[in-house]
Amino acid sequence: MKRRRFLKLSASACAALAALELKGTGMFRPAAASTGGSTDLPGSLGAKDIPSVCEMCFWRCPIVGKVKNGKLVKIEGNPKSPANDTRVCARGNSGIQLLYDPDRLKYPMKRTGKRGEGKWARISWDEALDEVAHNMKKVVDKHGPHALAYFDHGASAEFMRGVFKALGTENYTNEPAFFQCVGPAALAFIKSMGYITSGTRQYVDMKNAKAILLVASHIGENVHVSHVKEYMEGLDNGAKLVVVDPRFSAPAGKADIYLPIRPGTDTALLLAWMNFIIENGLYDKDFVKNHCTGFDDVKAAVKKCTIEWAAPICDLKAEDMKRAIITLADARPHVAIHPGRHATWYGKGDTSRHQALAILASLFGAVGVPGGLYFPTPVKKAHSECAECGGEPETPDKSIQEDYYPFASMFGSPTSKIIKASRTGDPYPVKLWGINGVNILQTIPNPYHTMEAINKLDFIFCEEILPTETAMWSDIVLPGATYLERFDAVYTYDLLTPYITVRQPMVKSMFETRSSYWIAGQLAKRLGMDCFQRKNIKEIVEEELQGAGLTLESLDKKGGLVPLKANPYRERKDLKFNTDSGKIALSVEDYADEDLDPVPKFIPTPAPPKGFARLIYGRVPVHTFSRTMNNSWLHNEWPENELWLNDEAASKMGLKDGDEVVLENQDGKKSLPIKLKVTPGIRPDVVYMAHGYGCRSKMLTKAFEKGASDQFVITRYENDPFMGASSHRTNFVRIIKGTKVMDIPDLCPLPPQLPRFQLKKGHTAKTGGGK
Amino acid sequence: MTSQLSSVFKLLADGFSYPGGENLSPEFFKAVKELARDCGLQTGTMDYGSQELQEEYTRLFINAPGGVAAPPYASVYVAGQGLLMQEGHAQAQEFYSRAGLQLADGQEPADFLPLELAFTAVLLERGDLVLLSEFLEKHLWRWFQVFERRVEASGPHPYYSLLVRLTLFYLNKLKEEVFDETT
Amino acid sequence: MSQLAMVIDLKRCVGCHACALACRAEWSIPVDYHRNWVYRMGPEKTPHGLSYTFYPGLCNHCDDPKCVSVCPVDPEERTFKDPKTGKKKTIAIHATFKHPFTGAVLIDKTRCIGCGSCVEACPYGARYLNEELDDPKADKCTFCVERLEAGEQPACVKTCITRARIFGDLSDKSSEVHKIVASGKAIRLTSKEVNIGPNVYYTGLKKDTHLLIKTYAPHERKWENVKAPTRRDIIMAAVRRLKSAV
Structure with missing residues (x-):
């Protein structure tokens, strides 16, 4: 054996080292028994299964995580789920690469350069939260509570929303999900049918339909697993598909009738179709008579809207338009008039277009029946008081939420008005933004205005998982845990295949990322509020599950999910809508009260200028x-x-x-x-x-x-x-x-x-x- | 002698941890300076402020425009296509478990550089040169070389430039000597 | 003889790419390569109307696999067991071979020398040489035989959100794959020049299968141009293997 000849340290180096208290070996401890998941078998075989809920998009499919040796190796659909069973989409399959993305936000950071420049220093959670709380207090003291605004998306963003609300700002929610997406559709259906037929989810029974109408819905390009699954089951069963879209989309490729409509003229088409079925008696007279109000108003409004009137406007052939509406009418009442989702197309006329879809479905009697629009199934769970914070904020004299648009306050403060207030101080100055789970610079029109607004703020912070554009522009960045690393609220699904399930961590959270509940609780504490102070969100989950007669343990034994009985349809005699009259409002008085059209009207949107x-x-x-x-x-x-x-x-x-x-x-x-x-x-x-x-x-x-x-x-x-x-x-x-x-x-x-x-x-x- | 070296690796582990508290103290810088002198590396006055080192650490190792210069995780360098928690991570875990150890706490991945340096210190303290030789040969020494080049190529602050060179010096020496010893 | 086979129904496929990602996740396929892919075609005019469709592809586990015939590794005898009957059979195989009982074309990774001949030979581009490994090996779809043995479905089939992938044994008359193939409605990606008995079939609207064949049916007999590896290549491969085993 050779003589050991390890390099020696100088005496002064030894002395310098000896003077230090080094952490070193304290970073390890004796190994405990393995946490499960055999690593001998190939691929995901032999892994430990942990049921949870996806968040690669907001559809939130039930999933199981396959974990080996503390590492997530694969994600599959939860076989217990009646909605998606073992299926997950491309994104669901790829959640692991979000979890293990080296670009992730790992620790709280403060900006050290200019806004948007990307110069940062890591700070402690205490420092980050103190800084945020201090700035919130300062802005409230100086400008009043309404100078705070909160942009949010996703269920876990609701906790921090509570903190803003408790501070008294009317701008506690400006969800781009409504103001940039589904808002007009949601409003139209709430006012006509009394429930949110299209919001986060769409209650349209494509599976049992004999015909399906998609007006610029791109199912297949837009993938929500149970939705796509039911659409395909419908087509498999022979449903006729009518697709209206300026572009030959993935569903257009499967359509029986494809109408390449001129953009901005969809309402003209829908009005002409209403006129056609009314004039030709192709509507459900019994349904309209007994379950709808305002039919005469609709009839009068569409009187001049013939197919021949609409054809040149829509740039479609009259015979194709007729063929399509006859195909849909022949299938009534089992005709799925898809309520649409992303509806913020042209500004003027967006709510009306979705109201027109609601009317068309009603004229076909395609509501509360298999193959039509249907009702959500209420799913019982307890509501944890601990998931709430303060009371209702007071409305200011000049209100962003109330004063611009009559129905905005159903959804929050319009994002464009928050941005305007931040840029110009009109109607009052907004000085601090909190942003949670939404990349506002890639979501809200005119990002140049958004950047200008940010530059005028006293303070901006965000809770995010990745360093998005919005994070780049923030003063303090709070790193959130991904959906694979945290508990969340209890999830219920109230569509055709209802269930109750829970999001739970598959692996421990990486770096110093934290759950939204913890972050909101820490912030609340610093602001002197006593909400969100449970030890952890698990306690809230248990509390909510109790209301459904479950515990986390009993749920786990059932594979993490309990399917429930659906109640989507109604006998005609039992039909009752949550509207003033208990019937579907084909003509909406609330609109008329606000000097808006009570029945849809075609308002042309300007066509492209020459050369564009x-x-x-x-x-x-x-x-x-x-x-x-x-x-x-x-x-x-x-x-x-x-x-x-x-x-x-x-x-x-x-x-x-x-x-x-x-x-x-x-x-x-x-x-x-x-x-x-x-x-x-x-x-x-x-x-x-x-x-x-x-x-x-x-x-x-x-x-x-x-x-x-x-x-x-x-x-x-x-x-x-x-x-x-x-x-x-x-x-x-x-x-x-x-x-x-x-x-x-x-x-x-x-x-x-x-x-x-x-x-x-x-x-x-x-x-x-x-x- | 191995216990002296163990202290060196503990120091390096702390040096590659986020600057704050102890590892920003004059005593800490003094020890780094003494070691640098032992290795024949030049140092300046080492009169660094916390802000400059924190910004630089964040840029080099946490989040930065264009991506961090050198993510301090083995996984990124070992057949992992730049991702976390891949083969390099599994290797680190495997070595810890063979030494009968696991991470004490914290949320850092097992292949975080300070942890691997601390693990080196543990093996030196125990005198487990057989495992150490394998750990260096198959794992830490392999990826650290790429890591070192990437730090150096990113125009680093002189302090981190010194730390990577110092670490490489000790790893090279250790590898040579332990490898000779055990083969 | 059994033959595992897949039918992909383009009427059901919405082109969501879940199959490709489930495969990547299951087998940790590096991003530069794939065993399973989705290519998109159109919108394009066809004699049967405008088509916008997809080519979800994978190894065809051909009846006459040219990748097997070009494999330069010396045959060795190996005994196989019929998963259904337990019957045994001993045959000589190259490093890549067609399983005598399931018809799956597989690779014996311990014997693959990473010469890349099979990769070049495949007219479908279904194989790749994993050069991320210290000792590169050919790799491709296995129909997830490891998962089948454990009673699981192939990863792509299990995740397919519209159940467009139908998997089974062609020799089993009660199987859905057999019924569809026997009905004559399914097509294969073959041409006058290249017809080596692929066992992945496609069904769909006429316009879509038309566009698929027009765009992706291979015409080049690539296996005829594969140069056998030189002695030097083979020796280098052996050295590489030894080195990485150390």
């Missing part, structure tokens, strides 16, 4: 909004978006499939570069790209600047006059290739009823005088 096309957007099935673009597996599956351009238009412009272009909108704002997809599957007067790409946070290393962001060329919006949502399809773009600004040829002649958008001076089409 309307920008529309949608989703790819492997991504959720802008949230999943940095997920290594999902990024790999679909790294960047493409711009769909009509083949005829492209050929006239000399553009080819795969060409890289930049978009410039009516306000001169440019997109990041994007590749063309040249196809006959889109109208010449629109271009399309998937939403969520074109990330501008340099801290998201995979997603950064991949593809183009629709949001950064959506600068012009109109508000829905009913509830104040901001429109997204009111922007027009032309194409720049290299240095050449190109006009998009005008291949869809406009009828005189449709006005064109007027460009600002100096920004006209090239052919009309140049740039």
Whole structure:
């Protein structure tokens, strides 16, 4: 054996070391027994199963985590779930790559550079929370409670919402989920039918339908597992599919009848269809007579709206429109009129369009029956008082929530008005934003205004999982635990296959990430409130489960989920709606009371100016909004978006499939570069790209600047006059290739009823005088 | 002698932990400086403020525009495609478990650099040179070299540049000597 | 003889990519490679109308697998057991081989020398050489035989959100795959030039299967151009293997 000849330290080094108290060996302790999950078998075989709930999107499918040696190796659908059984979508399968993304926010951080610059220092939770609480108090003291605003998304964001509410701000919730997405549809159905037929979920029975109508719903590109499953079961059973969409979407590829409608004219089509079925007696007279009010108003309103009137407006053939409505009418009452989801298209007319869908379903008697719209099944659970905080805030003299739009307060404060108040101080200054689980810069129209508003704030903080654009702009960043590392509230599902289940951690939370409940509780404590002070959220979960006669332990023994009996349909004699009359309101008096149209009216939205096309957007099935673009597996599956351009238009412009272009909108704002997809599957007067790409946070290393962001060329919006949502399809773009600004040829002649958008001076089409 | 070296690795473990408290003390910097001198590495006055080191640590190892220069986790370097909790992590866990150990607490992944350096210190303290040799040869020494290059390539603050070079020096020495010893 | 097979119904497929990701998760496939993929086609005009459809692909476990015939590793005898009857059979196999009882085309990783011949030979691009490994090996879909043995479904089948993937034994007359294939409604990705008996079938609207065949049926007999590895390649592979075993 050789002599040991370890290097020696100098005496002074030894002395210096001896003077220190080093942590070193204290980082380890003797190993305990294994926590389960055999590692001998290949793949996920032999892993320990932990039931929970997905959060790769808000549909929240029941899942099981496969854990080996403390590491999550796979996620599958929970076989006990009657909604999705073993199925999870691409995103559900890829949750592991969110959990183990090295770009994750790991510790609380404070900004040390300029807002948006990305210079940070890690700080302790105490320092971070003290800082947030101190700033909240300071702003309230100086400007009053309404100077606080909270932007949120997702169930776990509700705890912190409670803290804002308890501080007394009327701006305790500005959910982009409503003001940028489902709001107008939700309002329309609540007012017509008395329940939220389309909100987080859509109560439409495609599984048992004989015909299905999708108006720009992209099932399959937009993946919510049980929803897609039921849609496919319906088609399998022979349901006829009618798809109305300016673009040949995935469901258009499966449609029996596809109507490539001119954007912005959907309500004209729906009114003409109502007229047609009323004139031809193709509606359910018994249902209308006994279960609806306001039929005569509707009949009068659509009197002049013939198919022939609508055909040139919608740029559709009259015979196709007739064929489609007859197909739907033949299936009544088992006809699924999909209520839609993302509804913030054109501002004016959005609520009306969804009201028109509600009326169409009602005329078919397709409500409360198999194959139609149906009722949620109430699922019993206890409500934990500990999940609440303060009382109702007082409404200020000049109110953001109440004064702009008559029905906004059903959803919160309109985001566009919060941003305006922050930029201009009108109607009062808003000085502090808290943001939870929503990337506002890739969600809300005109991100340039949003950035301007942020720069005027005294303070902005966010709770996030990844360093999004919004995190980049925050003063303090609080790192949240992912859905795979935390308990959450009890989840109930009230659609065709109801159940009760619980989200629980599969692995211990990484780094210093914390659950939203803990964060909200810590903040509340610092603000002198006594809410959210249970030891942990597990106690709340137990309390809520008690109301359903369950405990976490008993639930676990059942595989983490208990299916319940559904009650979606009603006998006609038992039909009762939660409206003033107990019937469906075809004409809505509440609207008339606010000087709004009680029955839908077609309000044309301006058509693209010459040389421009309307920008529309949608989703790819492997991504959720802008949230999943940095997920290594999902990024790999679909790294960047493409711009769909009509083949005829492209050929006239000399553009080819795969060409890289930049978009410039009516306000001169440019997109990041994007590749063309040249196809006959889109109208010449629109271009399309998937939403969520074109990330501008340099801290998201995979997603950064991949593809183009629709949001950064959506600068012009109109508000829905009913509830104040901001429109997204009111922007027009032309194409720049290299240095050449190109006009998009005008291949869809406009009828005189449709006005064109007027460009600002100096920004006209090239052919009309140049740039 | 191994217990002296054990202290060195404890020091390095603390050095690669987030700067705050003890590892920002003049005594700590003094020890680093003494070790650097032993290794023939140049040092300046080492009069560093907490803010500059915290910002730099955050940029190099936690979150930064363009991605952190050198994530301090083995998994990122060992056939893990830049991800956490992959093969490199499993290797670290395997070594700890063979030594009859597990992490005391905290939420850091097992392959976090300070933990691996602390583990090296434990093995030195125990004199378990057989396991140490394997741990270095198959794991820590392998990935640390790439890590060191990535830190150096990112234009680091002189303090972290010194720490990575110092660590590499001791790892190289240790590997040479322990490997010779055990083969 | 049994033959495991899959039918993918393009009428049901919505192109969601869950199959590709479940496979990646189950077998920890590095992102640069895949065993299972979804390619998108269209919207494009076909004689049967505008089509927008998908090519969910995987190894075809062919009747006449050219990847097996090009494998340069010397055959060795191995005894196989019929999972259904327990009957045994001994045959000589290369490093990649067709299982005599299930018809699955598999790779013996302990004998694969990583020469990449099979990867080049496959007209479907279903194989890859995993160069992330110190000792690169060929890899591809196994129809999840390991999972089948444990009573599980293939990962892609288990996750498919519309149940578009139908999996079973073609020789079993009661199986759904047999019924669909026997009905003559299913098509395969073959051409005049390349027809090696793929065991993944597709059904769907005429426009969609038309576009699928037009776009993805292989025409190049790639296996005919595979150069056998040189002696040097083989020796280098052996050295690599020894090194990584140390």
